[in-house]
Amino acid sequence: MGSLKEKIVGAVAADLAAIEKRLEANLRPELDLVRDIAGHILFSGGKRLRPLLCLLMHRAFGGSHDLVLDVAGIFEFLHAATLIHDDVVDGAVLRRGKSAAHTLFGPAESVLTGDFLLARSLNLAAATANPEIISVIARITEQMAQGEIEQLRNRGNLDLTEAAYDRVIERKTAVLIEGACKTGALLAGVGREDADAAALYGRELGMAFQMADDLLDYTEDEKGLGKLPGADLREGKATLPLICALRSADAETVAFIRNMAGTEFVAQDFDFVKRAVEKAGGMEQTRQRAMDHVAAAKKAIGPLPDGANKDLLEMLAEYALVRKQ
Amino acid sequence: MGSLKEKIVGAVAADLAAIEKRLEANLRPELDLVRDIAGHILFSGGKRLRPLLCLLMHRAFGGSHDLVLDVAGIFEFLHAATLIHDDVVDGAVLRRGKSAAHTLFGPAESVLTGDFLLARSLNLAAATANPEIISVIARITEQMAQGEIEQLRNRGNLDLTEAAYDRVIERKTAVLIEGACKTGALLAGVGREDADAAALYGRELGMAFQMADDLLDYTEDEKGLGKLPGADLREGKATLPLICALRSADAETVAFIRNMAGTEFVAQDFDFVKRAVEKAGGMEQTRQRAMDHVAAAKKAIGPLPDGANKDLLEMLAEYALVRKQ
Numbered sequence: 001m002g003s004l005k006e007k008i009v010g011a012v013a014a015d016l017a018a019i020e021k022r023l024e025a026n027l028r029p030e031l032d033l034v035r036d037i038a039g040h041i042l043f044s045g046g047k048r049l050r051p052l053l054c055l056l057m058h059r060a061f062g063g064s065h066d067l068v069l070d071v072a073g074i075f076e077f078l079h080a081a082t083l084i085h086d087d088v089v090d091g092a093v094l095r096r097g098k099s100a101a102h103t104l105f106g107p108a109e110s111v112l113t114g115d116f117l118l119a120r121s122l123n124l125a126a127a128t129a130n131p132e133i134i135s136v137i138a139r140i141t142e143q144m145a146q147g148e149i150e151q152l153r154n155r156g157n158l159d160l161t162e163a164a165y166d167r168v169i170e171r172k173t174a175v176l177i178e179g180a181c182k183t184g185a186l187l188a189g190v191g192r193e194d195a196d197a198a199a200l201y202g203r204e205l206g207m208a209f210q211m212a213d214d215l216l217d218y219t220e221d222e223k224g225l226g227k228l229p230g231a232d233l234r235e236g237k238a239t240l241p242l243i244c245a246l247r248s249a250d251a252e253t254v255a256f257i258r259n260m261a262g263t264e265f266v267a268q269d270f271d272f273v274k275r276a277v278e279k280a281g282g283m284e285q286t287r288q289r290a291m292d293h294v295a296a297a298k299k300a301i302g303p304l305p306d307g308a309n310k311d312l313l314e315m316l317a318e319y320a321l322v323r324k325q
Numbered sequence: 326m327g328s329l330k331e332k333i334v335g336a337v338a339a340d341l342a343a344i345e346k347r348l349e350a351n352l353r354p355e356l357d358l359v360r361d362i363a364g365h366i367l368f369s370g371g372k373r374l375r376p377l378l379c380l381l382m383h384r385a386f387g388g389s390h391d392l393v394l395d396v397a398g399i400f401e402f403l404h405a406a407t408l409i410h411d412d413v414v415d416g417a418v419l420r421r422g423k424s425a426a427h428t429l430f431g432p433a434e435s436v437l438t439g440d441f442l443l444a445r446s447l448n449l450a451a452a453t454a455n456p457e458i459i460s461v462i463a464r465i466t467e468q469m470a471q472g473e474i475e476q477l478r479n480r481g482n483l484d485l486t487e488a489a490y491d492r493v494i495e496r497k498t499a500v501l502i503e504g505a506c507k508t509g510a511l512l513a514g515v516g517r518e519d520a521d522a523a524a525l526y527g528r529e530l531g532m533a534f535q536m537a538d539d540l541l542d543y544t545e546d547e548k549g550l551g552k553l554p555g556a557d558l559r560e561g562k563a564t565l566p567l568i569c570a571l572r573s574a575d576a577e578t579v580a581f582i583r584n585m586a587g588t589e590f591v592a593q594d595f596d597f598v599k600r601a602v603e604k605a606g607g608m609e610q611t612r613q614r615a616m617d618h619v620a621a622a623k624k625a626i627g628p629l630p631d632g633a634n635k636d637l638l639e640m641l642a643e644y645a646l647v648r649k650q
Contacts, residue, residue, distance in 0.1 A: 031471050033478065085440060089433035108414035111436055112474045115410060118440065119466030122447045126463050131454035138451050141444030146356050149437045153358065 004322060008315050011308070012052060019051045022069040023076055026124060029116060037105045037113040042080045044096050050075035050177060053205070053316065054184040057198050060301070060309035063188025067128055071187055074121045074137060075180040081117035082144055082176075084110050089152065090235060097226035133186050140179040147171025156236035156262050162243055166207070169214075174206030181205075197300050201313065204297035208320040211290040214239035215283065218274050230270040236262035240289065242273075245282035253280075287321070294320055329647060333640050336633070337377060344376045347394040348401055351449060354441060362430045362438040366405045369421050375400035375502060378530070378641065379509035382523050385626070385634035388513025392453055396512055399446045399462060400505040406442035407469055407501075409435050414477065415560060422551035458511050465504040472496025481561035481587050487568055491532070494539075499531030506530075522625050526638065529622035533645040536615040539564035540608065543599050555595040561587035565614065567598075570607035578605075612646070619645055 009016070023042060029035050051072035058068050065071075086092070087100040088107045094100060102110040118141060125137040151168045154160050181202030185195050216225060217232045218241045225231075232239050238246075238261075246254055253276045260269055277283060297317045304310045334341070348367060354360050376397035383393050390396075411417070412425040413432045419425060427435040443466060450462040476493045479485050506527030510520050541550060542557045543566045550556075557564050563571070563586075571579055578601045585594055602608060622642045629635045 029467075029471060031474055033474060034471060085436055089436055106477075108477055109474055111410055111414055112470045112477070115439075115443065115470035116467055116474075118443055119463050119470060123460065123463035123467065126456055126459040129456035131451055131459075134451040134456075134459055135448065138444050138448035142354075142441055142448065145437045145440035145444060146354060146359060149356055149358060149434055149441075152431075152433055152437070 004315060004319055008312060008319060011312055012056075015052065015055055016048055018069055019048050019055070019072060019076075023051075023073045026070060026073050026077075026120070029120075033105070033109060034113050034116050037084070037101050037109060038080060038117055040098070040101050040104065041083055041095065042076065044098055046076065046079070046096075048076060049209075049316070050079055050180045053177060053202065053313070054180040056309050056312050056316075057181045057184035057201075058188050060304050060307065060313060061185050061188035061190050061194060061198070062305070063184070065187045068184070068187055070124050071128060071133070071183060072180070074124045074183075075176060077117045077121040077124070078137075078141065078144075078176060081114040081121070082148070082172075084114040084117070086148060088114075089148065092227070092231070094227040128187065130186065133183050136179050136183055136186070140175050143171045143175040147173075147175075151237065154238070158236075158238045158242070158246060158258055158261055160238040160243060162240070165238070165240055165243055169207060169210040170203070173210040173213075174203045177206035177209065178202035194304075197303060200300040201297045201317075204293045204300060205317055205320060208290045208293035208297065208317070211240055211286055211293065212320050212323065215241055215286045215290070218242075218277050218283065230265070230267075230273070233257075233261055233270070233273065234264065240286045241277045241282040243282075244285040245277040245280035247280070249276055249280045290321055294318065329640060329644055333637060333644060336637055337381075340377065340380055341373055343394055344373050344380070344397060344401075348376075348398045351395060351398050351402075351445070354445075358430070358434060359438050359441050362409070362426050362434060363405060363442055365423070365426050365429065366408055366420065367401065369423055371401065371404070371421075373401060374534075374641070375404055375505045378502060378527065378638070379505040381634050381637050381641070382506045382509035382526075383513050385629050385632070385638060386510050386513035386515050386519060386523070387630070388509070390512045393509070393512055395449050396453060396458070396508060397505070399449045399508075400501060402442045402446040402449070403462075403466065403469075403501060406439040406446070407473070407497075409439040409442070411473060413439075414473065417552070417556070419552040453512065455511065458508050461504050461508055461511070465500050468496045468500045472498075472500070476562065479563070483561075483563050483567070483571060483583055483586055485563040485568060487565065490563070490565055490568055494532060494535040495528070498535040498538075499528045502531035502534065503527035519629075522628060525625040526622045526642075529618045529625060530642055530645060533615045533618035533622065533642070536565055536611055536618065537645050537648065540566055540611045540615070543567075543602050543608065555590070555592075555598070558582075558586055558595070558598065559589065565611045566602045566607040568607075569610040570602040570605035572605070574601055574605045615646055619643065 027035060027038055054072040054075055055068055084101050087095055088102045088110050092100050093103050122137060125134045147168055151172060178199050182195055182199040185198035217229060222228055257273055294317045298314055301310060301313055352360060352363055379397040379400055380393055409426050412420055413427045413435050417425050418428055447462060450459045472493055476497060503524050507520055507524040510523035542554060545554060547553055582598055619642045623639055626635060626638055
């Protein structure tokens with residue numbers, strides 16, 4: 001499984017280094033504290049998936065725009081901004097195995113640094129002087145904020161339907177990846193149909209990534225996750241594995257899980273939940289849905305010109321299913 | 326003094342109504358909760374100063390762009406977004422005599438609604454398809470976030486210099502009003518020199534407004550303020566009246582005030598501070614500095630074509646000095 005990751009990373013190593021360098025150059029706030037807070041999350045081992053997708057999609061359509069690295073970075077800044085705000089909102093203490101920014105620098109400072117990153121994203125978008133791109137970026141941010149609010153409102157609601165779950169993850173995850181892909185294509189000067197294909201690839205990939213991510217919370221240990229397992233259930237968040245399980249588990253198991261949701265349960269009880277989710281087919285159904293989205297993503301870019309960039313986009317779609325973190 | 330306000334309001338009543346209507350039309354989030362939270366602050370008796378300035382400046386330069394009301398609304402959305410985030414950050418419980426949004430709807434929901442409003446602002450900016458305007462809006466947001474962080478870092482620092490105070494209020498207040506005026510001019514298609522004049526008027530007016538606002542905290546009662554007086558000192562914020570006073574008050578008074586800063590002091594003690602600020606010339610010096618900024622604002626628009634819009638811009642500058650809230 002590791003070989004797919006190694007293959008991708010090997011092929012894009014120089015691009016990742018260029019993305020990294022441009023991210024640092026574009027952060028440049030006036031205040032050291034903003035740099036420290038933003039840098040804490042920006043330079044803590046993110047995979048740069050979103051900038052990479054933007055860059056690869058751009059090239060897959062034959063693009064070689066001067067600003068593509070700046071534009072690609074927008075999606076990492078937006079991602080960082082929402083992670084910072086989400087951790088404040090959720091009261092999360094760990095992020096990628098490190099203390100969440102707000103626990104080190106204060107919630108107020110973190111909220112404002114998130115605002116700075118949102119603004120910086122839009123500034124980078126403005127530099128393209130392309131109203132369609134700017135509009136895509138602004139709409140993403142609107143959608144993400146609304147997705148997070150919806151997720152917050154659903155907290156503690158274990159009766160969440162699969163359709164409602166889909167709507168939340170579409171807004172909170174898929175629209176950003178969709179935007180990264182669509183923007184890469186638009187910056188290459190493509191027409192409506194190609195931009196739509198790029199957007200569809202991104203949306204489907206985003207859905208697959210979030211489902212795979214939600215699955216990890218039920219399959220990985222603390223070391224693999226960089227945070228305590230069971231975080232979603234502890235926060236009262238019903239994600240796909242649990243939704244599937246609650247549909248078919250016996251009444252006693254359902255009642256037991258309902259009682260745990262939103263509480264500080266012990267590891268032993270969470271092990272029981274994991275076994276129940278597995279037994280009820282929650283893992284399998286989630287994997288299947290993620291696979292379907294990956295297939296749809298690959299299908300969306302079928303018409304693209306063959307070449308190394310398209311190959312990498314296909315590999316990245318596959319990677320959604322095998323990644324550990 | 327009320328007659329100046331009546332004169333302005335009478336002249337712009339129809340414009341204010343049009344601004345109001347467009348703000349409501351442009352808010353349209355997908356979630357009711359976002360509308361409730363954003364609406365709570367957006368439709369709670371704001372003066373619409375920023376949209377009005379944008380509109381008047383646009384017209385003063387002969388502009389009649391279709392989108393001017395949408396663009397003018399951007400500055401009210403940005404203003405509302407920062408007020409919502411600031412109240413969360415400051416833990417403020419009252420705003421304009423009503424409960425602050427986060428106390429009613431929760432801090433997390435409020436942070437995310439602020440994000441939505443920031444994004445909506447940029448979406449409206451994108452609709453102009455004018456990269457210079459979009460860039461102005463994005464830069465404003467960056468500056469404001471940094472200004473708020475700087476203010477936060479200065480909390481409890483009663484040794485704040487007047488220059489450092491100026492820098493904070495420039496970022497947190499003046500850049501937004503500057504942006505509203507500059508954008509109104511740019512949308513009218515003016516050249517660099519006129520855009521700079523509009524921007525300068527806005528910046529000077531913004532400085533005057535914030536100084537007048539900071540003065541109110543030392544001169545008005547709870548009814549006039551819509552919140553408990555002494556909020557700045559209670560939060561450990563040194564504003565201009567206090568900075569002036571601490572420079573020349575006797576050692577005993579300075580020590581007494583220092584001990585109060587950042588604490589929940591009683592009204593009687595704050596009355597003592599008010600008298601000390603008055604005696605040390607803090608009120609007078611603040612008023613004088615605000616007057617200087619108003620004069621500079623009026624001077625900046627001196628070269629504009631004479632007419633009703635220029636007259637109103639001059640009256641609004643005067644109004645900074647006499648307004649109560």
